[in-house]
Amino acid sequence: xxxxxxxxxxLESARLHPRIVGGHDAIAxxxxxVGALLQEGRPHCTATLIAPDTLLTAAHCVYERDVKRLSFxxxxxxxxxxxxxxxxxxxxxxxELGFEYDDKSLKDDIAIVKLDGKLSGIVSTAKLHTGAPAxxxxxxxxxxxxxxxxxxxxxxxxxxxxxxxxxxxxxxxxLDATTFKYDxxxxxxxxxxxxxxxMLVLDQGGKKEWVVAGVTSGGDLACxxxxxxxxxxxxxxxxxxxx
Numbered sequence: 655x656x657x658x659x660x661x662x663x664x665l666e667s668a669r670l671h672p673r674i675v676g677g678h679d680a681i682a683x684x685x686x687x688v689g690a691l692l693q694e695g696r697p698h699c700t701a702t703l704i705a706p707d708t709l710l711t712a713a714h715c716v717y718e719r720d721v722k723r724l725s726f727x728x729x730x731x732x733x734x735x736x737x738x739x740x741x742x743x744x745x746x747x748x749x750e751l752g753f754e755y756d757d758k759s760l761k762d763d764i765a766i767v768k769l770d771g772k773l774s775g776i777v778s779t780a781k782l783h784t785g786a787p788a789x790x791x792x793x794x795x796x797x798x799x800x801x802x803x804x805x806x807x808x809x810x811x812x813x814x815x816x817x818x819x820x821x822x823x824x825x826x827x828x829l830d831a832t833t834f835k836y837d838x839x840x841x842x843x844x845x846x847x848x849x850x851x852x853m854l855v856l857d858q859g860g861k862k863e864w865v866v867a868g869v870t871s872g873g874d875l876a877c878x879x880x881x882x883x884x885x886x887x888x889x890x891x892x893x894x895x896x897x
Contacts, residue, residue, distance in 0.1 A: 675842040675877055677822030680730055680802070685864070687780040688851060689728035689735075690804040690817045691715055691767070697817035700803045700850030701726060701767060702780050702866055707739075708897050709767035710782075711849030712869050712884070713746035713755040716765050728773060730819050737773035744768070745896045753892055762832065763871040764884045765849075766896040783854055783867040785887040789829055792854065792867070798823040799836075799854055799867055801881075803847025817846075827880075832888045834868060837880035843870045844877035852883050 687703040691711055699715035709726060716724070721741050729736035746765040747753035753762040792799070802821045824842070828835035834852075836842070843850070852868035868883030886893070 675840065675844055677820045680819040680821055685802045685821065686728065686776065687778065688802045688819065689726055691849060692725045692727055693719065694723045697804050697846060699848045702851045703776060704780050704782060705897055706772040706779065707769045709769065710866065710869060711765050711767055712871050713763045713765040714757060714760060715849040716744040716767060717746060717755065717757055726769060728776060731817055733817055737775040739769040739771055739773050742768045742770040747892060750895065751892050760872045764869050764889050766893065781865045782890060783865045783886050784890065789834060789885060789887060793826055793829050796825045798825045799852040801843050801850065801852050801870065803843055803850035803870065832885055833882050834885055835880055835882050842877045843873065843881045
């Protein structure tokens with residue numbers, strides 16, 4: 655049986671479960687660095703603030719997009735943002751350090767977005783997973799990652815709750831050199847969640863710390879069987895060079 659890797663969850667491509675599947679709405683104070691990437695003022699993808707003027711997202715969210723039409727909004731609902739900023743520039747792998755984004759296969763599906771100024775209302779930025787614990791250990795110990803996105807649902811075949819931040823914990827099931835896969839029944843990422851983070855919670859001296867371990871990239875057409883993320887630990891050198 656052939657399995658097709660598809661360009662993941664954009665707002666334009668509604669499927670059966672067009673937002674994080676089996677998840678929960680975020681509440682005040684949860685994942686404040688995660689917000690909606692907007693195109694012409696409408697939620698388009700998800701992104702994570704990793705520096706005061708820098709976002710991490712998926713390359714397919716910005717590839718061949720008009721930067722002037724993109725912006726970023728934080729908060730629980732993209733239509734009622736707590737902070738917002740226009741996008742100044744986007745960067746995705748073009749051969750640097752051996753990485754080059756392919757829009758058909760979604761290879762090296764990761765991107766940096768530079769904002770036109772700092773966001774108001776944000777006092778911290780998300781940290782990146784540096785490889786400890788190793789992703790192989792995360793897989794072997796069945797540690798759940800928390801996937802965050804600004805997807806939407808369908809009501810009478812029309813999008814509703816567009817831009818509402820949601821999250822769902824899912825253990826990963828497969829690991830390769832640059833991606834990881836998850837396929838827990840009833841739990842998944844979907845339309846609008848592309849570019850959003852997979853967060854790993856670490857215990858730092860009794861204090862919980864969330865780090866970004868993955869960027870939502872692709873999955874099956876119906877968002878029912880599996881999803882795939884780009885591994886952040888494999889792109890740290892590229893991310894540092896671009897920020």
